[in-house]
Each structure stands twice: as C-alpha cells, then as structure tokens.
Amino acid sequence: MRSLRQRTLWRVMLLLSVGTGLLALYNYHDSSHEIDEIYDAQLAQNARLLQGVMSMPLDDAGRHALYLAFDQALSRAGKHRIGHPYESKLAFQVWNTNGEVLVHTASAPSFSRPLSDPGFANVTIAGRQWRSFVLPVPEHQMVIWVGERHDVREDLIERIVRHTLLPFLLGSLALALLVWIAIGWGLQPLQNMARVIRARHAESLEPLQLVPLPRELEPMQAALNRLLGQIDELLRREHRFIADAAHEMRTPLAILRLHAQNALEASSDADRNKALAFLLGGVDRLSRVVNQLLTIARIEPQLSQRSWVTVDLAKVTTDTLAELTPWILEQGQEPSLEIAEDDFHVHSDAGALAIALQNLVANAVNHSPRGGRVNVTLQREGDTLLLSVNDQGPGIDEADLQRVFERFYSKGSEHGAGLGLSIVAMIMERLGGSVMLSNLPGGGLRATLRVPRSP
Known part of the structure; x- marks a missing residue:
C-alpha cells in the first residue's frame, strides 16, 4: 500500500483536476456565449453605421464616387501595414432592390442571390461558415449584409483556452509540490509517534505520553495505551498463574513423591496400601488445585470483556x-x-x-x-x-x-x-x-x- 502522503496527494490533485476541469468547461461555454454576444453586437453596429453612410443624400454622381471610395478603401483591408489580419475575415455587402451589388469588401463571399431574411444567421458559403447579419433598408431600396467568418471566433476562444490551460498545468505542478510538503508537515506528529514507538524497548508496556498531540491522534494514543494495558494485564495474569501453580504444586508434588517412595519401600502390604491411599488422596487434591487454577485462567479474561x-x-x-x-x-x-x-x-x-x-x-x-x-x-x-x-x-x-x-x-x-x-x-x-x-x-x-x- 502506498504511503498516506501519496494517497492524500493523489486524491487532492484528482479533486482539484476534476473541479478545475468542470470550471474550465463552464468558462469555455460562458466565454463562447459572451464572445458571440459581443461580436454579434459589433456586426449589428457596423450594419447600422453602414446604413448611415449609404443613406447620405447624394446625387447619382456623388453616390457613384462614394461607392468607388468604399471599394478602393476596402480592397486594402488586411494588406496594409497599418491594420489587422482579421480585417480580411470581416466583410459586408450592399444590394439594391434589383439585386445589384452596390458596394462590397474584397473578402465578401459571392452570393448566388441576395439574402432577404433579416437578423442574425449562420450560413455556409463556398465551404466556409459565416456569422451574418442582414439589415433591410426599404426607404432607400437596399439590403445591407455584414458577416464574419467563424474561425475568427474559434481562434479567439482557442487562444483563451490555451492561455488558461498552460498556467493551470504549470500551477498544478507547483501546487502538487506544495501539497506534498504541506501533507508531510501535517503528518509530522504521526511520524514522531511512530519514531517514539520504534524506539521503545520490547518489554516496555508503559502508556504513551506524547504531548502536544493533535486531536486526530489522541484516539490512536488512547487505543494503543488501552492495548498496552491489556497486554500488561494478560502478562500479569500469566505470571500470577505460573506463580500460583508453582506455589501450590510444590508441596503436593513433594508429598506425592514421598508417598510413592514409601509405597516402594513398604515392608508389608498394609503399609504399601496405606502409602498408596495417601498417594491417591494427594492426586485428588492436586487435581482440584489444577481445575481451580484453570478456572481462574479461563474466567479472568472472560470477565474483563464484560x-x-x-x-x-x-x-x-x-x-x-x-x-x-x-x-x-x-x-x-x-x-x-x-x-x-x-x-x-x-x-x-x-x-x-x-x-x-x-x-x-x-x-x-x-x-x-x-x-x-x-x-x-x-x-x-x-x-x-x-x-x-x-x-x-x-x-x-x-x-x-x-x-x-x-x-x-x-x-x-x-x-x-x-x-x-x-x-x-x-x-x-x-x-x-x-x-x-x-x-x-x-x-x-x-x-x-x-x-x-x-x-
């Protein structure tokens, strides 16, 4: 069996791992939900901003110039040194009521037909998943679509999980070392007790008097002292039994030997029979002594058990x-x-x-x-x-x-x-x-x- 320190360490680390894993799973789902909420809000906000720009009161020439300016600016998204790589994964596109594309980003996917269902939706275009938001603007006869590739959000969630798990793994190793040291410190009184017991003489049955002693070890010390007391009492009964037997049997055995010797040396049948009668009486008395001693030996432990x-x-x-x-x-x-x-x-x-x-x-x-x-x-x-x-x-x-x-x-x-x-x-x-x-x-x-x- 492994040591108490190992048993405790593995159980503590297992509980911490399971608990942290459950918390990480909950945080993962909660973070995914919050990220979706934030990014969806940004999609809707971008669509509203785009609606405001596209609704400016311009003539046809001005509107055409605005569309060209949009195309020129958006064509450089993700390619200029001042920007972000994720710009190419964000896209928007505007149609008129006839289905003609008024303006779009270079990263915008090609639609077979304009989207008409307003609100948020998950769509798959050309093998890529997009999170889209459609905003119809009937007063200006146009439909605005703003989309974001799913891998942007997945990459962000992956980064969050990776940056969370790495410190957890490193912290778990440090925590395991600290728990190992703390358990060893907590078990020090038990080791001190074991050392004191090992150092005791084999014939020493005196009670243990370890102070100070943690409350958890007090029952153990009491149980050991009770066991030592029982062993001491058992040895005392054994010694008393031996002493009683030796004390009471010494004289009867000597008398029995004397009667046996008298029977061997008897000069007549009457003397021999008399010596044998004394011998038989001595055997009976010795038998009663043995029976009583055995009764004492049997009854004392039985009474101690109560x-x-x-x-x-x-x-x-x-x-x-x-x-x-x-x-x-x-x-x-x-x-x-x-x-x-x-x-x-x-x-x-x-x-x-x-x-x-x-x-x-x-x-x-x-x-x-x-x-x-x-x-x-x-x-x-x-x-x-x-x-x-x-x-x-x-x-x-x-x-x-x-x-x-x-x-x-x-x-x-x-x-x-x-x-x-x-x-x-x-x-x-x-x-x-x-x-x-x-x-x-x-x-x-x-x-x-x-x-x-x-x-």
Missing part, C-alpha cells in the same frame, strides 16, 4: 443446582432450593454467576458432614438479588471470615484447595457485586452473593 446480557438468575440457579445434585447426593448430602416469588432478571454474566454458585455449593459440601443439608435460597432486597448457600458445617472463626478469600488459604478441610472462595470474590468484584460470609446461629455457614440488577 459481555453482559439480561440473565434470569432464578433459571441459572435452578440449572446449576440440578447439575450438581448427583454429585451432592454421592457425597451423602441433601440439596434444597428456595426461590421467592419475584422477578430475578439482571444484567450480568450467566456463566460467571454459575461458576460462583458452583464454588459456594462445593465449599458447603466439603465442609458439611454426611447426612447434612445444603440449602440454596434466592430472594430480592430492593435493587439487589441475594443468592445464599447454607451448610451444616462447623462454620468459620470470626477472625478468619475475611482471610478465607485469600488465594490458597484453606482451613478446616483437607479437601480444599484454597481457591474456591477467592474465585467467587473475584467474580463478584468484576460483576459489581459482593460476597458475604456469616456463621448461622444454630451452626453452619451462610455464603451470600449480592448481585445488583444493573452493575
């Missing part, structure tokens, strides 16, 4: 609990659902809300004894929807109610990875809501999602 739609939270809750019911029953617990009669439509992310509810239910099941009940309720409080999960576990110490939202903080359950509640807190923060934990008076823990109708 692809929110109108969601029926009652349906999301019902579908999510229905999917988890087989697993809850397998864990020896009983699920229950209570939804109040109300409108539970919100503008949010259905997938993220489902993941948050799944983590709360899983946390409740992991901390409740077999035979317990996990109760899910949904109700409305003003413009906020309250989605609660109640369990029958031991609850959480008041001092730890906030710490449990920290990553990898797990207390009271050997099955926890320490990521479930932190994922819930992250989701609710991105959705404009919140999550609250409180101990129930009769024992157990209540986890409540506060979901705003319109974040």
